[in-house]
Amino acid sequence: MTLAPGELVGLLGPNGAGKSTLVKTVCGLVRASGGQVTVFGSRAGTSASRRHLGYLAETFRYPAWCTADELLALHQRLAGSDGGATERSVLLERVGLRDAARLRVEEMSKGMQQRLGLAQALVGRPRLLLLDEPTSALDPVGRRLVRDVLAEVRSAGATVLLNSHLLSEVELICDRVVIIRAGEVVAEGVPHDLARPRGVHVETDRGTRVVPDVTRDDVPALVARLVADGEQVYAVTPLTSTLEDVYLDAVAGDTS
Amino acid sequence: MNAVTDATRPILVLAGWAVRESLRRRVFVIVALLTAAFLALYAVGCHAAFHHLHGERRIGPVDAHEFAGATMLGLGLFAILFLGSVLAAFLTLSAVRGDAENGLLQPLVVRPVGRAQVLAARWLAAATVCTAYVALVYTASLLILRATGDWAPDRLVGPGARVALAVSALAALCILGSVALTATANGIAIFMVLGSGLFAGLLGQIAHAIGNHGLERAAHIVSWVLPFEALYQDALALTTADQGGLTHFLVELGPLGGGSPAGRWLVPYAVGYVVLVGIGAVLATSRRDL
Numbered sequence: 036m037t038l039a040p041g042e043l044v045g046l047l048g049p050n051g052a053g054k055s056t057l058v059k060t061v062c063g064l065v066r067a068s069g070g071q072v073t074v075f076g077s078r079a080g081t082s083a084s085r086r087h088l089g090y091l092a093e094t095f096r097y098p099a100w101c102t103a104d105e106l107l108a109l110h111q112r113l114a115g116s117d118g119g120a121t122e123r124s125v126l127l128e129r130v131g132l133r134d135a136a137r138l139r140v141e142e143m144s145k146g147m148q149q150r151l152g153l154a155q156a157l158v159g160r161p162r163l164l165l166l167d168e169p170t171s172a173l174d175p176v177g178r179r180l181v182r183d184v185l186a187e188v189r190s191a192g193a194t195v196l197l198n199s200h201l202l203s204e205v206e207l208i209c210d211r212v213v214i215i216r217a218g219e220v221v222a223e224g225v226p227h228d229l230a231r232p233r234g235v236h237v238e239t240d241r242g243t244r245v246v247p248d249v250t251r252d253d254v255p256a257l258v259a260r261l262v263a264d265g266e267q268v269y270a271v272t273p274l275t276s277t278l279e280d281v282y283l284d285a286v287a288g289d290t291s
Numbered sequence: 292m293n294a295v296t297d298a299t300r301p302i303l304v305l306a307g308w309a310v311r312e313s314l315r316r317r318v319f320v321i322v323a324l325l326t327a328a329f330l331a332l333y334a335v336g337c338h339a340a341f342h343h344l345h346g347e348r349r350i351g352p353v354d355a356h357e358f359a360g361a362t363m364l365g366l367g368l369f370a371i372l373f374l375g376s377v378l379a380a381f382l383t384l385s386a387v388r389g390d391a392e393n394g395l396l397q398p399l400v401v402r403p404v405g406r407a408q409v410l411a412a413r414w415l416a417a418a419t420v421c422t423a424y425v426a427l428v429y430t431a432s433l434l435i436l437r438a439t440g441d442w443a444p445d446r447l448v449g450p451g452a453r454v455a456l457a458v459s460a461l462a463a464l465c466i467l468g469s470v471a472l473t474a475t476a477n478g479i480a481i482f483m484v485l486g487s488g489l490f491a492g493l494l495g496q497i498a499h500a501i502g503n504h505g506l507e508r509a510a511h512i513v514s515w516v517l518p519f520e521a522l523y524q525d526a527l528a529l530t531t532a533d534q535g536g537l538t539h540f541l542v543e544l545g546p547l548g549g550g551s552p553a554g555r556w557l558v559p560y561a562v563g564y565v566v567l568v569g570i571g572a573v574l575a576t577s578r579r580d581l
Contacts, residue, residue, distance in 0.1 A: 062401045064581040082403045090401040096394035100315045112304045113402035155398060 036213060036220055038163070043185060043195040045205035045212045049286050053218040054198045055093055058165050061196070062090050074163060086115075089161030093168045093198075095152040099141035103132055103151050106140065107158060114159035126154040129187075131180050145172040153181060157188070164188060164195045170204065182208050206278045214285040222285040229281045233274040240267040245274065301404040302412045309382070309416030318381045322374065326428055329370055334435045337363050341440030354538040360442030361531045361542040365550070367432040368454055368530075372523055373485075375425045375458035380481045382417040383465040386410065387572075389474035391581045400581065407573040410466055414569060417462040425455040444530035453526035456561050457519035461485065463568040470575040488513065488520035495551070518561045524551040
């Protein structure tokens with residue numbers, strides 16, 4: 036599995052598939068039991084590889100006593116960022132926390148803390164952003180905001196690996212989707228390319244039904260046959276599989 | 292030179308962060324209140340002890356004034372060691388596993404900061420806060436002894452410095468324990484270790500009094516395996532380093548573990564002990580998945 040520079044990749048899979056483990060291995064939090072992970076040419080987990088990383092954990096939590104501004108200042112110093120107060124205020128503005136700079140973490144809602152975590156991950160303009168369920172605590176507005184931020188990050192040339200259970204979200208913003216199951220890649224590709232024809236939905240005077248194994252090109256012949264059989268055809272709609280269908284096929288109903 | 296700066300800068304950054312955290316957490320307020328209560332009671336106790344002598348400096352062959360002062364400082368050193376240990380434990384007991392389970396550690400170690408640097412920073416912060424705390428309370432105790440009985444120990448700095456080193460050694464042990472144990476289990480373990488050391492000291496004192504050399508030797512070995520106890524005993528011994536005769540013998544028996552001079556190798560040994568415990572903690576943490 037390779038991530039190209041500037042690519043936004045969605046990582047999907049059932050619980051226990053190894054999504055978080057993969058992200059943690061890239062971060063160096065977990066040692067790989069096999070195989071090899073490199074980040075911009077450096078072995079994952081080394082100091083050189085971590086220089087390029089921004090990471091938002093699934094279990095995001097920050098010291099309750101510190102303010103948003105203090106947390107970002109700490110990460111600026113650890114990341115070697117010289118962005119100063121300007122970078123901090125820009126990041127907080129970007130994640131919708133402009134007025135929360137002096138707010139302590141314990142005074143924030145879960146959603147605010149998650150957006151603060153995203154700002155923390157963006158400190159120092161990382162080349163690779165690893166996000167593990169970055170919208171799990173967010174309302175629809177917050178999710179939209181995160182999508183906008185990710186689009187900005189991608190347009191700035193950074194690579195993003197997005198681990199999420201929200202298929203619609205992944206479908207909306209990802210350039211590529213990778214589906215894993217039990218640690219193996221079982222499907223990958225551009226979301227639209229993964230979609231496959233699923234037949235057509237037909238509405239006639241005798242009712243509605245799905246005719247499988249029929250593509251868009253077969254529709255004129257199908258209509259002609261139905262009319263020849265004496266049916267009045269009101270509508271024929273080609274069906275394509277959604278990302279959800281692709282996902283369910285790929286994981287074969289695995290929910291472990 | 293740049294490599295050294297690169298390696299030490301994150302340690303100082305994280306240590307500063309941990310010091311700030313320790314000052315803003317409620318545990319510090321609790322320790323401050325306990326300390327204020329202790330110092331108030333200590334002042335009352337010292338006043339009562341010296342007042343009880345009615346100005347008599349000697350009772351028979353015993354220098355009563357010296358005995359009272361050394362005994363009260365011995366009590367003070369015990370309390371400072373205990374309170375300092377409480378502070379050290381609370382600052383470090385969740386350093387690895389506890390913080391990792393809470394998700395607090397991961398965002399830090401994903402930065403270009405090694406796990407060794409994170410642990411070094413946690414120890415440095417705890418040692419700094421605890422040393423400042425010990426210095427403050429020890430100085431307050433000396434001032435109380437001076438004010439209530441016009442008494443001072445034979446060595447002013449040594450006893451406090453040894454207790455500070457003892458607490459720092461305990462902080463290192465607590466960080467090592469935090470690699471494998473949850474915060475609660477580690478807290479229980481570290482206070483059992485502290486209790487074992489102090490208990491060994493008391494056994495050694497009893498063995499010394501009854502002339503049981505085997506037991507005394509065992510207690511001596513334990514006090515070096517857990518050097519905070521040897522440092523505490525040495526600190527007590529330094530308070531009356533220039534005394535002799537029956538007064539010195541009685542003071543050495545001590546109220547809560549007797550004084551015992553450990554010689555010049557104790558401090559370097561304790562420093563080496565802290566370094567070795569630190570290396571052990573780093574090795575154990577480097578093998579741990581977060």
